[in-house]
Amino acid sequence: MSRAAWAWIGAISLSLALAPGAAAEPTAYLFPLRVHLGPRAEANRGWMVAQVQRANDYFGPHQVRFLWRDTVRLPASMRTIHHAASSRSFDLDARAIDVFVPDEIVGDEEMHGSVLGVTDPRRQRGAHRICIEAEEPDDVLAHELGHYFGLGHHIDAHNLMYPHSTPGTHAITDAQGAQVLRRAAGFALSGRPAPLQAP
Numbered sequence: 001m002s003r004a005a006w007a008w009i010g011a012i013s014l015s016l017a018l019a020p021g022a023a024a025e026p027t028a029y030l031f032p033l034r035v036h037l038g039p040r041a042e043a044n045r046g047w048m049v050a051q052v053q054r055a056n057d058y059f060g061p062h063q064v065r066f067l068w069r070d071t072v073r074l075p076a077s078m079r080t081i082h083h084a085a086s087s088r089s090f091d092l093d094a095r096a097i098d099v100f101v102p103d104e105i106v107g108d109e110e111m112h113g114s115v116l117g118v119t120d121p122r123r124q125r126g127a128h129r130i131c132i133e134a135e136e137p138d139d140v141l142a143h144e145l146g147h148y149f150g151l152g153h154h155i156d157a158h159n160l161m162y163p164h165s166t167p168g169t170h171a172i173t174d175a176q177g178a179q180v181l182r183r184a185a186g187f188a189l190s191g192r193p194a195p196l197q198a199p
């Protein structure tokens with residue numbers, strides 16, 4: 001199956017993108033997501049399913065995919081999360097990608113605009129995590145996963161890694177895809193996080 005065909009099928013068929021039996025593409029990395037749902041996201045799981053599907057649409061053609069494997073209920077004290085909250089305050093599983101979905105992410109006065117997502121870069125110390133605000137646009141998880149896999153921001157407003165939310169579909173470049181794949185290989189070596197499936 002060609003990469004282009006996979007991308008289209010990924011966009012159309014959620015079951016194919018998520019079913020274990022369909023994860024048979026031999027050269028792809030499949031990373032488990034451990035999703036911590038706040039009440040808003042819990043009440044709208046379809047939104048989260050779409051988030052994962054969009055991430056697979058972007059990174060699947062570059063051989064990196066994601067499976068929503070575990071669900072954890074976010075404690076009431078974390079329904080609002082400060083963007084700079086210490087990683088020590090989060091329940092983390094080093095072998096999965098922890099995605100926290102509070103009702104709201106709040107910031108400081110010096111921050112302009114709202115924060116839709118946060119990725120903690122200190123993954124070397126096992127402190128890696130992603131935070132996205134519930135019910136934000138469909139690219140926010142994919143964008144934060146891009147950071148998680150080492151991508152910086154991009155100046156093109158049509159690129160997934162453009163720093164501001166813009167409507168419509170976006171793209172990643174082949175160079176960005178290759179960078180994500182290299183980071184995936186590094187994660188596979190360290191086991192933090194550990195892909196469910198590796199080449």
Ligand SMILES: [Zn+2]
Binds near residue numbers: 153162163
């Ligand atoms: Zn960003």
